[in-house]
Amino acid sequence: MTKSVLLAVVFAACVCGLFSVRAAQTQSPAATKKHLLFIGEEKGYRHEAVSHAMATIERLGRETGYWDTTLRTDTEALTKKKLEYNAKNLNDFDAVMFFTGGSLEMDAQQKSDFISAINDEGKVFIGVHSAAITFTDWPEYGDMIGGYFDEHPWSTFDAPIIVEDPGFPGMSAFPREFVLRDEIYQLKNYSRANVRVLMRLDTAKLDLTNPRVHRKDGDFAVAYAKMYGNGRVFYSTLGHPAENWDDPRIQKMYTEAIRWATRQIDADVTSRPLPPATKP
16 A cells, blocks of 8 residues: 555545534434423413523523424323323423423323322422422422422512532533522422522522521521432522523523533532631
8 A cells, every 4th residue: 555545545434424524523412302392371470481491491591402392382191091182292302491480280180190200200390499399289390399488588689599519510600609680489398308409599698587588597598409209400599680681601400400400410409518608
């Protein structure tokens, strides 16, 4: 083999290898692409941000290639029962995302199917903001999501936030301590013993004399992750103002939360005690 032929063979092999790597990179997200059902329906207070949140999550899934999104404003798909025509049900989705409120229209079988899909089959639930004021008379839902709304003592305000777990997917988008204008829920039926708190309010910078402050332990979670049986659950109170869905940090948080929940990436969700309060 002449030297020129040898060089041509080596060059061709390098080009083929480069194309193979690029093809693998292109195909990798598609190979693991998940199917997300995003439900935006509210029977109580109507949040103006819901439609923009839904559009943002659909766009992020499409642009990253990590998931396809089905957007619904009803609960028909939350069933394992075969539906008419080509309507999808829980069997067609890896994950369910709620930006919801109040008691949605689900019968007993739908509720059983929904809880079983997460707890037994290992599907995924991502709760946004008012998902914590949804189905407040359904204990299994409360156990699954990890807590219920118990007022927002400071309404929409410049919330002082501490990132507790910067190593969790998406948390590195934020500085360790930062301020964000949003409406932060106070939670009841919530214990950090059951979740991995990722962000919390900095109580040293809060007015705890507010009469609507009910928690005496100073534990105001802003985002957390947990297991629910075989399934994964992520919840964050962030997302009340529509403009926050244009914040790249919020987009990164929910993107990586979906990736973690759908097992595209992994993270430790072991519960940890509340760190000592910082000094003002």
